[in-house]
Amino acid sequence: MSTILVGGKICTPDKVFDTGVLVINNKSIELIQNKSEFKVPKTSNVLDISGCWVLPGFIDIHIHGLLGYDCMGPNLDKVIKHLPEYGVTSFMATTMTRPKEEINSLISHMTSVLSDPPVGARCLGIHVEGPHLSPERPGMANPKWFSPLTTHEVDWLQNITNSLVRMLTFAPEEGAAMDVIPYLLDHNIVPIIGHSNASYELAKEAIALGISQATHTFNAMRPLHHRDPGVTGAVLASPSITA
Template sequence: MSLTLADARIVTPEGVHEGWLTIEDGRITHVGRGSAPGSGLSLGGRHVVPGFVDIHNHGGAGGSFPTGEQDKARDAVELHRRHGTTTTMASLVTDSLDGLTRAASALAELCYEGLLAGIHFEGPYISRSRCGAHDPALLREPSPQEFAGLVKAGRGHVRMLTIATELPGALDTIRMAVAEGVIAALGHSDADYDQTLEGIEAGASVATHLYNAMPPLGHRAPGPVAALLDDERVTVELINDGVHVHPAMLRLAYEVAGPGRTTLVTDAISATGLGDGDYVLGPMRVRVEDGVARLVDGSTIAGSTLTMDVAFRRSVQEVGMSLPDAVQVASLTPARVLGLAGRIGSIAVGKAADLVVLSDSLEVAGVMKDGGWITEPR
């Protein structure tokens, strides 16, 4: 079956052009400029961008990936798909080894189905002083042998580990993770500049939610932020919800790292898509007030209620990114992090037809996954 989307403003890495594209068997077969040949579905001049890719997401719609509940995980994926995220990696939080093993094993089945793009262990190998919304009683020193067991539980679908590089055993665990094809991400860390560089040299290539849960940028003690931004081997995650990071600091990171090393993430929790109230994030109790999630017993931010369409829109309207750059940081760069850029992340012939239709105000007007509509254009 063939479908042509016509009268569209197509956003590619090269720019924005008026044109059309054709989809067959779930893939893009033609991308053209001007009027489409023959008939097609007119989008009325609306933008078409590639589906968003979220590499740091804990859940939504009442579903929390750390619990490993498959039905609830499906609800979370469905919510984020309606907001334009067509590829989601499930992030866990610090828990007991048994809890992490069970969750990874359950989520691996959803990875087999293609519902999830992989599993991310955010903990338990993180700094007590920078643990944020993780249970400090469950933190552990990094162990390559122990992490190998968690990788085994994920049955080939563990894609990322967040780790504090200054901890004993961290460098060996980073090397082991990378050797197993797992992306090592530095975060929830109290490392200084030199310790961060050691982690990068060991193979770490991602900064988990840059700025958050790490020492701030300083002119005499530059800390991890400077090391992570300065190194061409590192892609930096940014949570653009107006709470986690000031727009000026988002702009700074984007200008230093560029769209090729910057990726938007949501860090979304189960409360995403729901109202204020009490929720859980792994073993921790969380309260959402005015859309902001914090631990119930303090002021610590506990993930977000962000969706990628909002992060994308804020990046254009408040940070000042061009549409092609915003598409790169929301789609192509995270696809490259996951090793999937040959299949998703941009609008190009041969790639999966994962697409988002956006209005002039960059609101989601339709979402397509593998050539099928999640929500039809309206």
């Protein structure tokens, strides 16, 4: 039996149906159109959603938790269960900077949850934010746990997560991290600049190598200055990067 939502504002990529009809059949959207153009079948399950909005589910690519539950650890299952209540249907479980032994334990818990996730939002993978950050731009993270990104670190992360790392925020100016960008791309990991004190020139070079996103632009990165555009200037001046 089809389920039909009738009367609400229904948003699609190219228009909004002010008084729309949305037909769901076999867990798939079968039809969207104006209510005035649709005759409701008598055998359908009809829900009156007048006064409501219907939108595609939100995708959150940088979230550390909600309702007191942390993505990084065994409570990831609670995050998965509760996110749809806020319109989020897919997300990247994002980590925080911790001592390496704690990272190993907490990410192992995440991997265990994701091996058999509960009903809820779909976790698209793990977004690693730290410890490969700049001591000059630590934000809330503790610099004593920082270390430059290396290919060995990438291999270690993929090993303990069963290759679930999909995004990685790091400071490309630290150590030989610039050399790791092609390696990340080869392993289907999105390289992201963040918590970085890189110069404008180095940031532009990193973007040319394949960095395509910036983590919380303006926050915890070298700021815009008229004689030193910094990371912020490089991000804003690069059409290829998502900020």
